[in-house]
Amino acid sequence: MTTKYSFIGTEAARPDAPDKAAGKAVYIHDLVRPGMLFGKIKYSEHAHARIKRIDTSRAERLPGVRAVLTGDNSPQVRYGFIKDNFVFKRDKVRQYRDEVAAVAATDPDIAAEAVDLIEVEYEELPGVFDPEEALQEGAPLIHDTDARGKPRKDNLVPVPWRFAAGDVEKAKQEAAYVAEDAFETQLIQQSCMGTAGCIAEFDLQNNLIMHTKTQIPFLAQNDFNQALAAMGLKGKNTRVIVPTLGGSFGTGLDTHGYEFIAILLAYKTGRPVKIVLGREEEFVTLSPRQPTRSRIVQGCDRDGKLTFRELHMILDNGAYTSWGATTPSVMMLPVSSIYRVPNVLYDTQIVYTNNTYCQAMRGYGNPQAAWALEGNLDHLAEEAGIDPYEFRMINRNIPDDLTPMGLNITTCGHKECLETVADRLGWKEKRGKGEKTEDGKARGVGMASLFHVGGSGRVYRSDGTGIIMKLDDFGNVSVIAGGVEMGQGFEASLSLASAEALGVTPGKVKVVTGDTATCPWDVGTHASRGAFTACNAAIQAARLAREKIFTLAAEHFMPRIQYKEKRKQKKDPDYRVPDLDFERALQPSDFDMKEDVVFLKDEPGHPHLHLRLEEILREAHYKEQGTMIVTEAFYDPCNQMLDMKTCRGNLSATYIFGTQGAEVEVDTETGKVKVLRFAAAHDVGQVLNRQTIRGQIYGGVMTGIGYALCEEYKADQGKNLNPNFLDYKILSAPDVDFPIDVDCIETHDEEGPFGAKGVGEPGLVPTAPAIANAVYDAIGVRIHSLPITPEKVLKALRGEAV
Amino acid sequence: MKKLISFTLNGHEVSAEVESHRMLLELLRETFDLKGTKPGCGQGECGACTVLVDGVNVDSCLYPAFEIEGKSVTTVEGLIGEGNRLHPVQKSFVDRGGIQCGFCSPGMIMSATALLKENPSPSDEEIKRGISGNLCRCTGYVQIVESVRDAAERMRENAG
Numbered sequence: 013m014t015t016k017y018s019f020i021g022t023e024a025a026r027p028d029a030p031d032k033a034a035g036k037a038v039y040i041h042d043l044v045r046p047g048m049l050f051g052k053i054k055y056s057e058h059a060h061a062r063i064k065r066i067d068t069s070r071a072e073r074l075p076g077v078r079a080v081l082t083g084d085n086s087p088q089v090r091y092g093f094i095k096d097n098f099v100f101k102r103d104k105v106r107q108y109r110d111e112v113a114a115v116a117a118t119d120p121d122i123a124a125e126a127v128d129l130i131e132v133e134y135e136e137l138p139g140v141f142d143p144e145e146a147l148q149e150g151a152p153l154i155h156d157t158d159a160r161g162k163p164r165k166d167n168l169v170p171v172p173w174r175f176a177a178g179d180v181e182k183a184k185q186e187a188a189y190v191a192e193d194a195f196e197t198q199l200i201q202q203s204c205m206g207t208a209g210c211i212a213e214f215d216l217q218n219n220l221i222m223h224t225k226t227q228i229p230f231l232a233q234n235d236f237n238q239a240l241a242a243m244g245l246k247g248k249n250t251r252v253i254v255p256t257l258g259g260s261f262g263t264g265l266d267t268h269g270y271e272f273i274a275i276l277l278a279y280k281t282g283r284p285v286k287i288v289l290g291r292e293e294e295f296v297t298l299s300p301r302q303p304t305r306s307r308i309v310q311g312c313d314r315d316g317k318l319t320f321r322e323l324h325m326i327l328d329n330g331a332y333t334s335w336g337a338t339t340p341s342v343m344m345l346p347v348s349s350i351y352r353v354p355n356v357l358y359d360t361q362i363v364y365t366n367n368t369y370c371q372a373m374r375g376y377g378n379p380q381a382a383w384a385l386e387g388n389l390d391h392l393a394e395e396a397g398i399d400p401y402e403f404r405m406i407n408r409n410i411p412d413d414l415t416p417m418g419l420n421i422t423t424c425g426h427k428e429c430l431e432t433v434a435d436r437l438g439w440k441e442k443r444g445k446g447e448k449t450e451d452g453k454a455r456g457v458g459m460a461s462l463f464h465v466g467g468s469g470r471v472y473r474s475d476g477t478g479i480i481m482k483l484d485d486f487g488n489v490s491v492i493a494g495g496v497e498m499g500q501g502f503e504a505s506l507s508l509a510s511a512e513a514l515g516v517t518p519g520k521v522k523v524v525t526g527d528t529a530t531c532p533w534d535v536g537t538h539a540s541r542g543a544f545t546a547c548n549a550a551i552q553a554a555r556l557a558r559e560k561i562f563t564l565a566a567e568h569f570m571p572r573i574q575y576k577e578k579r580k581q582k583k584d585p586d587y588r589v590p591d592l593d594f595e596r597a598l599q600p601s602d603f604d605m606k607e608d609v610v611f612l613k614d615e616p617g618h619p620h621l622h623l624r625l626e627e628i629l630r631e632a633h634y635k636e637q638g639t640m641i642v643t644e645a646f647y648d649p650c651n652q653m654l655d656m657k658t659c660r661g662n663l664s665a666t667y668i669f670g671t672q673g674a675e676v677e678v679d680t681e682t683g684k685v686k687v688l689r690f691a692a693a694h695d696v697g698q699v700l701n702r703q704t705i706r707g708q709i710y711g712g713v714m715t716g717i718g719y720a721l722c723e724e725y726k727a728d729q730g731k732n733l734n735p736n737f738l739d740y741k742i743l744s745a746p747d748v749d750f751p752i753d754v755d756c757i758e759t760h761d762e763e764g765p766f767g768a769k770g771v772g773e774p775g776l777v778p779t780a781p782a783i784a785n786a787v788y789d790a791i792g793v794r795i796h797s798l799p800i801t802p803e804k805v806l807k808a809l810r811g812e813a814v
Numbered sequence: 815m816k817k818l819i820s821f822t823l824n825g826h827e828v829s830a831e832v833e834s835h836r837m838l839l840e841l842l843r844e845t846f847d848l849k850g851t852k853p854g855c856g857q858g859e860c861g862a863c864t865v866l867v868d869g870v871n872v873d874s875c876l877y878p879a880f881e882i883e884g885k886s887v888t889t890v891e892g893l894i895g896e897g898n899r900l901h902p903v904q905k906s907f908v909d910r911g912g913i914q915c916g917f918c919s920p921g922m923i924m925s926a927t928a929l930l931k932e933n934p935s936p937s938d939e940e941i942k943r944g945i946s947g948n949l950c951r952c953t954g955y956v957q958i959v960e961s962v963r964d965a966a967e968r969m970r971e972n973a974g
Contacts, residue, residue, distance in 0.1 A: 034890065499952045
């Protein structure tokens with residue numbers, strides 16, 4: 013394959029992989045600070061109860077204990093998206109995981125023993141665990157007041173997510189075909205292999221150093237500084253240092269109770285305090301993905317053209333509010349804009365309950381929206397008597413289109429994604445054939461699409477990313493980035509893009525991340541924006557660095573070549589200095605640089621007229637009034653924040669499309685669904701790193717299949733029942749017993765770095781509805797709630813609603 | 815109860831005084847400061863803590879430290895040769911995209927190493943079975959299987 017790039021689109025190995033393979037990467041679990049204590053948290057034993065008394069005296073007397081904190085002896089620190097959460101609960105607990113006390117001790121075993129010695133007396137309160145019940149009059153109030161102390165009347169979280177365009181009622185009357193469904197999604201856990209944790213420590217000026225597992229070092233810095241102010245340390249600063257992350261998947265988009273507790277314990281004891289969650293603790297106390305209930309109606313005209321879409325959604329918020337409460341603002345994108353539809357109504361209710369509170373997970377609401385949209389779309393296609401693939405082709409998104417939400421679609425590979433998946437699955441031969449195996453198993457194919465931000469998303473006022481590029485006199489390039497590597501391959505794509513843009517080899521590039529004291533500001537690694545924004549910033553910084561390098565070259569290029577030639581002649585008197593014009597006047601614009609070599613643009617292959625980058629850089633450093641090359645860039649995409657009243661605005665600089673399809677086999681005796689083949693075609697703009705992009709999509713697909721078929725965080729009256737990998741099933745290697753075709757559709761987006769769009773989240777977005785639609789093709793019953801368990805399939809086959 | 819135990823660790827004779835309730839994982843990470851072996855769940859479900867005991871892959875979080883007496887333990891650090899030369903399995907994981915966040919990688923690599931010792935030419939199904947006790951949330955396992963297949967080829971070439 014010929015390409016205009018040296019490194020973009022290659023199969024380059026990740027720069028962070030050798031350390032990880034050798035066991036030398038340092039995760040929070042591995043990090044030790046001198047004098048470090050171990051923190052442990054005492055959680056609530058009830059879902060909803062008044063705290064009557066906390067007795068910590070026995071814990072305090074245990075040898076090795078250095079501090080015991082409760083709401084009574086520590087400053088009140090509020091946190092969360094709308095600051096409805098407190099670090100230690102004082103009056104009442106609202107969920108099982110509520111923190112009521114914590115201990116710091118010299119040893120983790122002592123800390124655990126001390127926590128067991130803390131006695132808490134509760135007065136149980138009636139709880140509410142169903143979001144619809146929580147909306148009824150007379151339901152227990154989870155929060156009596158809001159963060160400002162104003163009395164609350166109901167359990168609705170005050171967020172404004174409602175979108176309306178056109179006239180849905182009129183379109184409903186006029187539609188030729190209409191399909192209506194109710195869908196549900198379950199709670200699931202992000203299941204990072206490395207659990208969450210942090211080490212908090214103070215310097216002698218009482219500035220905080222926070223080693224913590226986060227995706228938002230700079231926003232976390234702000235949260236921690238606010239906590240310092242609440243502790244009476246106003247004006248003090250936090251330095252956030254991010255260790256190697258053992259996965260994150262959205263868990264690092266909020267700051268968490270355990271982080272603030274570590275800070276309080278470290279301040280109290282004057283020593284570094286480490287808190288790392290155990291696996292069961294992480295299952296129970298780290299916020300999972302929001303469960304949803306949707307009522308959806310879509311309609312089309314006689315030709316199958318969508319005329320309206322109406323979706324009402326209820327989300328279980330749990331007891332407190334994280335950034336996860338903004339997921340409907342992302343769901344709104346596909347709800348308003350996937351497939352072309354003029355009349356749209358979307359409204360949401362996010363409801364407080366006594367369940368565990370929820371937060372972001374990869375996909376940020378989009379999988380929940382896709383589950384309803386794509387299942388109902390198949391239903392509508394059937395009502396209209398049109399093949400679901402053809403139906404999607406009729407309504408597919410197209411390039412250069414403005415959607416009702418004001419999303420400006422530029423490049424769009426939706427058509428190619430649909431065609432590729434249909435082709436991979438053998439759609440025409442297989443769909444609707446009611447194929448049965450010899451032992452009576454039914455086979456079917458299904459597909460579903462996705463629409464997501466691909467050019468970051470202006471969730472905050474800034475959508476910026478800083479990059480500093482620093483060159484040394486060996487030609488090494490430090491690319492200092494504000495973004496975070498959490499396994500997705502941020503460093504792998506950023507090193508390739510930096511090398512390509514600057515004109516060096518990737519081996520010369522060192523990506524430096526994860527320290528607010530040294531790295532430039534970045535709003536956070538979320539919304540599939542890491543590579544998109546950082547590589548764009550790197551391209552700008554590289555352009556500035558090249559200008560500086562070529563300015564130096566104009567001065568030093570010919571003299572340096574002359575000096576080298578003369579030295580050669582000195583060493584070897586027989587050597588003939590080539591006939592070059594050493595006095596030749598050169599301009600910066602005469603130069604180019606590729607793969608560490610500076611040469612003349614017009615004479616690229618010249619045998620003598622080239623220098624290695626480091627030779628030029630050394631000329632810059634080692635002279636009187638010398639200079640150095642450090643450049644910086646701050647890339648802020650050309651996108652808009654949503655208008656909060658109308659929920660309109662071009663949220664992303666570009667958008668991504670994808671289609672996934674499955675062929676499944678359903679055992680009608682056991683209800684088991686087996687995937688026989690899976691196809692994923694994604695509009696990625698341009699492949700930056702062919703190895704890591706495949707990894708992103710494969711990983712997404714397998715998490716999506718887990719969401720579809722087996723993952724479920726089970727709870728009874730708010731208490732988690734399966735806090736371990738035996739009872740909470742994530743897929744293992746033998747479960748991948750089918751081929752997965754990954755196709756990257758390249759649409760070369762102008763806003764993207766080298767044409768690339770974001771790719772972090774989409775892999776798992778349409779997976780579950782693709783499988784459910786295949787199940788429908790196989791057995792003729794539609795499953796409306798996730799996961800698609802054998803029990804549900806059997807129930808559905810018996811004609812019961814699921 | 816405490817006991818002095820002696821065993822071979824990555825080729826060296828070592829000994830340590832251990833309490834009866836300690837697991838091999840803690841012994842490796844805390845006493846011998848070998849942090850490459852990862853604590854993923856503490857319940858033998860995720861495989862992040864996999865090490866080789868006498869060549870067999872075990873979950874070190876469930877393996878009582880007392881029982882290591884006289885045995886030979888290899889951790890991920892023990893695979894690395896002089897001059898930071900990676901073992902062929904480690905090399906293949908690096909080259910073939912078998913690593914993302916990397917938390918499962920040491921355990922995954924140890925299970926793959928045990929498998930290839932037992933079966934130098936495994937089928938894809940045998941590879942998947944060989945790493946079935948090692949969970950990974952990032953990769954979807956496809957490139958891990960490719961890495962192990964590649965390592966098998968490398969090791970056969972080295973041997974041949």
